[in-house]
Amino acid sequence: MIFIHLFTEFFKIGAFSFGGGMPMLPLIFQSVSNFGLMSSQDFADLVALSQVTPGPIAVNAATFVGYNYAGIPGALVATTGVCLPAFVIMMLVMKFLDKFKSSRVIEGALSGIRPVTIGLIGAAGAFVADSVLVKGELFSQQLFTGFAGYINIVPCAIFVATLVLAGKFKMSPILVCIIMGVTGALLCG
Amino acid sequence: MKNKKTGQQNIYLELFWEFFKIGMFTIGGGMAMLPLIQQLVVDKGWLDEEESVDCVAISQALPGIIAINGATYVGRRIAGFGGALLATLGSVLPSFIIIIAAATLLENISGSGIIAGVFMGIKAAVCALMVLTAIRLGKNVLRDPVMWFLAIMAFVLIVFFDVAAVITIILGGLIGVIYQVFWKNRRAEG
Numbered sequence: 001m002i003f004i005h006l007f008t009e010f011f012k013i014g015a016f017s018f019g020g021g022m023p024m025l026p027l028i029f030q031s032v033s034n035f036g037l038m039s040s041q042d043f044a045d046l047v048a049l050s051q052v053t054p055g056p057i058a059v060n061a062a063t064f065v066g067y068n069y070a071g072i073p074g075a076l077v078a079t080t081g082v083c084l085p086a087f088v089i090m091m092l093v094m095k096f097l098d099k100f101k102s103s104r105v106i107e108g109a110l111s112g113i114r115p116v117t118i119g120l121i122g123a124a125g126a127f128v129a130d131s132v133l134v135k136g137e138l139f140s141q142q143l144f145t146g147f148a149g150y151i152n153i154v155p156c157a158i159f160v161a162t163l164v165l166a167g168k169f170k171m172s173p174i175l176v177c178i179i180m181g182v183t184g185a186l187l188c189g
Numbered sequence: 190m191k192n193k194k195t196g197q198q199n200i201y202l203e204l205f206w207e208f209f210k211i212g213m214f215t216i217g218g219g220m221a222m223l224p225l226i227q228q229l230v231v232d233k234g235w236l237d238e239e240e241s242v243d244c245v246a247i248s249q250a251l252p253g254i255i256a257i258n259g260a261t262y263v264g265r266r267i268a269g270f271g272g273a274l275l276a277t278l279g280s281v282l283p284s285f286i287i288i289i290a291a292a293t294l295l296e297n298i299s300g301s302g303i304i305a306g307v308f309m310g311i312k313a314a315v316c317a318l319m320v321l322t323a324i325r326l327g328k329n330v331l332r333d334p335v336m337w338f339l340a341i342m343a344f345v346l347i348v349f350f351d352v353a354a355v356i357t358i359i360l361g362g363l364i365g366v367i368y369q370v371f372w373k374n375r376r377a378e379g
Contacts, residue, residue, distance in 0.1 A: 016355045020255055021218035022322060026347050026354040048311040049291060055284025056256040057218040063288040079285055086253025087277055090261040093251060105366055110250055112365015115336040116357050118327050119343025125319035126348045132312040155313035162317035173318050174216045177311050184310020185303045
């Protein structure tokens with residue numbers, strides 16, 4: 001039963017993934033937390049891990065969740081589930097490639113899904129912020145009242161430093177992650 | 190197929206190995222793997238320049254993991270079903286092995302303050318990277334009020350109302366179809 005569950009959840013995640021790994025993160029978080037597979041703290045760890053390890057984020061996530069839940073067989077089942085939709089859909093689409101490229105309905109659907117993926121990335125950011133940047137809930141009354149007791153100072157400083165280094169100075173994401181990992185270890189280790 | 194000198198067996202191995210390397214050395218997810226896949230197929234003479242652009246565009250447009258879409262496209266094009274399977278396997282295997290190694294390692298050293306510190310630093314950084322990614326994509330995609338509405342709707346529904354992310358994707362697709370058809374019709378009439 002565990003295996004069927006892992007497979008169907010990750011199959012669903014794979015089938016509804018648009019625009020890369022980051023927009024998939026809320027899907028992953030919702031489906032694993034609904035079944036008590038993972039806390040928001042574990043989820044944030046998973047996001048961090050998937051950013052500094054190679055490969056597709058969704059594959060990293062599926063392997064990690066499957067392994068923690070049911071060992072190597074679990075990892076295998078979850079990873080197969082998450083990959084299968086892409087494989088099957090691509091095999092089918094290649095048969096009807098020209099129709100696909102000129103379909104107005106598909107074009108319309110994609111034009112609506114693209115902005116949604118931006119909202120999804122924002123939501124993933126909010127989930128991670130919730131577990132690392134603040135004490136308690138991200139969007140709570142404290143946001144306006146007790147600010148000093150609300151934020152975690154070191155992570156917030158790292159957050160701002162990353163915005164500047166990667167946003168303004170265009171430093172590569174992986175380099176920023178390495179630097180901030182070392183900074184985190186020095187300040188809190 | 191395209192390269193008649195290499196036997197079928199060799200092309201399978203080659204597909205597996207080339208995609209294994211891409212899976213092994215691209216950090217930052219599937220989107221980062223696409224340019225490498227494009228370069229690979231052009232360098233190898235597997236696809237011409239124009240088709241490689243198609244491959245990238247379709248891989249991004251279709252649902253499913255982007256890297257798997259790309260691997261399946263190239264693999265099938267070069268060596269049919271077996272090629273698609275091996276290219277996909279090659280692109281997934283490095284992540285699979287590395288994550289299991291990392292998860293095992295984390296189990297054994299969890300509780301270490303240094304590791305907790307490292308993770309805290311990376312998490313805070315990743316959070317900022319997500320904000321930057323949303324802004325960068327937003328500049329390209331959010332060109333009219335409807336697009337803004339869809340992005341904000343997805344965020345609000347998920348974060349504040351705990352609506353399933355899948356629902357927001359389906360809603361976005363439906364609204365996109367209605368909007369596109371309506372807008373095109375109106376433009377055709379006017």
